[in-house]
Amino acid sequence: MTAISRALSEHISLESGVRIARLSKDGTKWQLTDTDGQHYDGFDQVVITAPPAQAQDLLRDSGLEPLAEGLAEHVGNILPCWAVAAHFNRPVDFPFDAVRPNSDVLFWVANNSSKPGREDEGQWWVLHANPEWTYQHVDDAPESIAEAFLAEFRALTGHEDAADDWVPHRWLYARSEAGDNPGYLFDPKTGIGLAGDWLAGGRVEGAWESASQLVQVMADSPEQ
Ligand SMILES: Cc1cc2nc3c(=O)[nH]c(=O)nc-3n(C[C@H](O)[C@H](O)[C@H](O)COP(=O)(O)OP(=O)(O)OC[C@H]3O[C@@H](n4cnc5c(N)ncnc54)[C@H](O)[C@@H]3O)c2cc1C
CATH class of the missing domain: 3.90.660.10 (Polyamine Oxidase; Chain A, domain 2)
Structure with a gap:
């Protein structure tokens, strides 16, 4: 199942084996901090593709409680x-x-x-x-x-x-489990989007469809 994402990411800069612990605002840009304290700077928008429980932890640890709360039903499903x-x-x-x-x-x-x-x-x-x-x-x-x-x-x-x-x-x-299948989640106020198979019916084609829909919406969204 990783063959698709490996092929798609061949031409981009990718840091694998990194767990993001926190998102924070540095001026108008998002800064990501990993579990070793390393920073990744200068992002207008952020896409989170972790499963819902892990996405919820990340949002909560970033002080983004309302976004984290919005995932409660997905976590339970x-x-x-x-x-x-x-x-x-x-x-x-x-x-x-x-x-x-x-x-x-x-x-x-x-x-x-x-x-x-x-x-x-x-x-x-x-x-x-x-x-x-x-x-x-x-x-x-x-x-x-x-x-x-x-x-x-x-x-x-x-x-x-x-x-x-x-x-x-x-x-x-x-x-x-059966439930809401919104395809993706995007908060235009913060510029944070969520994608993953859990938002689009499961399986690898769900992950693909979710991400495709999200990036389209984010590309059309004015920068924060
Ligand atoms: C054994 C097995 C067999 C499968 N067989 C099939 C099949 O035959 N056909 C099919 O269509 N699907 C299959 N699937 C399902 C398929 O793998 C998933 O649907 C697909 O991988 C979902 O992609 P995703 O990007 O939404 O999430 P994932 O592939 O789960 O990727 C989420 C990633 O986020 C990372 N992550 C989480 N938290 C953080 C953080 N804080 N910082 C950084 N990274 C983080 C995780 O480490 C993970 O790599 C199978 C799955 C398994 C486990």
Whole structure:
């Protein structure tokens, strides 16, 4: 999922591995301060693309309480999701590359190796849990999550081989429950905009659509 943003950002100056702790006004411009105390100066407008809980913390720590409060509903709507990527040396004999199984455990099962441009040895399958199941198991050990997922995957596909590698990921800010889908949020008074998949129906295309709409509105907004 990071391939798109890596390709899009090739021609811009990008500081990765930096956590912004605070936004502050330096005259008419925004200044950003990271968790090491480093400053980034001179911005007319700011786009925040963090998930809502992290965006809310950032706004609160920047003294922007009304903007932070405006995210309360979005924060409450975000559901966590346990995910496991599992590798099988022998291709799984299953007639679908992606399914939403009728299962208490799994919500989504996809053959990642079937995506264009993949030249994997064997197959990588990506398994996502149901939100309710994730809630019940949110603090379980990754090993027991993988065990439950792989047993369910075996029952679904009939593939008896054990996975020869697997990678668990507890995705705390996964999908946005039904609710308001405004696309983006923009406060013309401060010049601060928020974009992300959680504002536009989830998934990577939601992130794209949200950001595309926001930058259009910000470009048309008079400078602060
Ligand atoms: C295991 C897994 C599998 C997935 N599979 C698919 C798939 O097959 N298809 C699909 O469409 N989508 C998939 N997704 C979902 C997809 O990755 C997301 O929809 C997409 O990444 C959302 O993009 P975003 O820019 O809104 O947010 P994110 O990608 O979550 O980016 C937010 C970024 O903000 C950063 N951040 C937070 N706080 C701060 C701060 N204070 N300072 C600086 N940075 C900060 C975070 O570190 C993060 O990098 C998957 C996700 C996971 C976890």
